[in-house]
Amino acid sequence: MKLEAGRLNLWVFGPGIGEFVVVHVPPDGWLSIDGCSADAQEWPLKFFRDQVGVAPTHILMTHPHADHARGIRALVEHFTPHGRVTWPRLGVVAPPRRKGDSGASQDAFDSRLANGVLTAVKTRWRRQPASKWTPRAGQREPLGSGEVLTLSPAKEALNQAGEQSFDWNRVATALAVEWSGHRVVLGADLVEKPGKGWSAVLGRAPVVRKHVILKVAHHGSLEAQHEALLKRLAGEDAVTLVTTPFASQDLPRFGRSDGADLLLKHSDKLLLSGLPQAFETQNRRPRQWRRSRLALQRKPIAPDEPVGDFPSNYVHLVLSAAGKVKANYGPGSVIVHRG
Numbered sequence: 001m002k003l004e005a006g007r008l009n010l011w012v013f014g015p016g017i018g019e020f021v022v023v024h025v026p027p028d029g030w031l032s033i034d035g036c037s038a039d040a041q042e043w044p045l046k047f048f049r050d051q052v053g054v055a056p057t058h059i060l061m062t063h064p065h066a067d068h069a070r071g072i073r074a075l076v077e078h079f080t081p082h083g084r085v086t087w088p089r090l091g092v093v094a095p096p097r098r099k100g101d102s103g104a105s106q107d108a109f110d111s112r113l114a115n116g117v118l119t120a121v122k123t124r125w126r127r128q129p130a131s132k133w134t135p136r137a138g139q140r141e142p143l144g145s146g147e148v149l150t151l152s153p154a155k156e157a158l159n160q161a162g163e164q165s166f167d168w169n170r171v172a173t174a175l176a177v178e179w180s181g182h183r184v185v186l187g188a189d190l191v192e193k194p195g196k197g198w199s200a201v202l203g204r205a206p207v208v209r210k211h212v213i214l215k216v217a218h219h220g221s222l223e224a225q226h227e228a229l230l231k232r233l234a235g236e237d238a239v240t241l242v243t244t245p246f247a248s249q250d251l252p253r254f255g256r257s258d259g260a261d262l263l264l265k266h267s268d269k270l271l272l273s274g275l276p277q278a279f280e281t282q283n284r285r286p287r288q289w290r291r292s293r294l295a296l297q298r299k300p301i302a303p304d305e306p307v308g309d310f311p312s313n314y315v316h317l318v319l320s321a322a323g324k325v326k327a328n329y330g331p332g333s334v335i336v337h338r339g
């Protein structure tokens, strides 16, 4: 769990529901992405206040789905006190303003939690305009000695957002963090089907840099993957694939030709912060499985030891300036091997 100074540190937390990602770029960049909770504890504040003891420089909700919104509001409230000179940059995918819109767009999200985050963020944007961050494809944002390039959403894609039964995964905020000539791609829940989100990203991404880590989009679902993206990544040096499970949707799936199988064609292992099952049944120790073995599994895998408190269910990746990636495996994390 310990920060490795002078390197890019990436933590991916996912206890079975929700996803919380933290990126530290030396010397002082701290990007908090989405959130999760387990055992009635919200993890973002536990991480920043209790574990590392620093304020995030950036807080982002990639898309307004309840599973990703847990704990963001408390984090925003804690780190935007009156009297603090500089607040973190606060990013959300805000619904576009429409003609005749009376400002009721605050209820635009179907998740109460996500609406709460949106309201909290918009209030702070008004009080301290410098905190406003609306990531759009192509934008660059400084983060420590590196930069965050927004890959998605493009403005045009957002124009359709908010229509009835719109799937917000289509406009999830995908980012590339660039540091020391290397690139870490954070896919959020951006899907390829429907909406061709990744095709659009590939169509506008002329920059070729070394991609070393991919936070696989949407819990490794088949619908979120784009084979050309994976080929491009694997065509460079080895890419480290990491993602979180989503228990209630049984993601990722391990059957032949499903999400994990496709991913493992492009890397010899897939790192998961936990198994796609309830937090209560996660393990206390890291474990390893073959994909084909997990594909046969019909019931939740029983833990050898019961799950612990926070911090558990995480993978911590450390990237050196030379491009070497080291993984620290948290309790409950899983390495899935090809075959």
Ligand SMILES: [Zn+2]
Binding pocket: 019, 065, 067, 068, 189, 218, 219, 246
């Ligand atoms: Zn999700």
